[in-house]
Every structure is written in C-alpha cells, then in structure tokens.
Amino acid sequence: MADLLTADAVREELSRLPDWSGDPTGIGRTAQLGSFPAAIAVVDRVATVAEELDHHPDIDIRWRTLTFRCVTHSAGGVTHRDIELARRIDDIVRSAA
C-alpha cells in the first residue's frame, strides 16, 4: 500500500503545485475552461491518464468549471500517487487553456 504523506510533506508538495490546496486528507484544484465541451474534453483526457496510472480523481463538473480532488482512498489520505496525478492534471489543463 502506498505510504501516507505527513502534513509537512503535503505542504512541501503543495508549494510546488501552486494551483492546488489541501491537507493530508486530500488535495484539490479548480480549473475554468473556455466552454462546456472544452471542460468535458479535459475530463476525457484526465480519464485516460487515470486509467494509465490506475489512480482516479474525484471530479465535479459545473458547466465549464471543473473541481478535481485527489486522495488515495485505499490509504485514507494523500500519497505520492496523488501528487503524480495532480501534476498530470496540471499538464492537461495547461495544454487545454
């Protein structure tokens, strides 16, 4: 099982993920795209990456605003897998914006 990050480690990782906030119970970000179809296209690309990593974010879709939350459910908190997923989500949002 993946190791839970301490509060200090989560803070450290978040300092390198400026669009994300959170704590050891989960990290999240929102992203506003240009349109609803553009937002759905981002969700679709995130779905592909989530399958590749076998690690899946919780996603809230409200018109063109997406909210991603990453937590390792099986571990009950934030692990390096969530940090990796967050970086990959950032890459997708950046290339879509």
Ligand SMILES: C[C@H](O)[C@H](O)[C@H]1CNC2=NC(N)=NC(=O)C2=N1
């Ligand atoms: C069997 C499979 O590895 C697990 O169900 C995975 C799938 N994706 C997952 N995603 C997240 N965020 N947390 C998990 O614990 C998790 N478990």
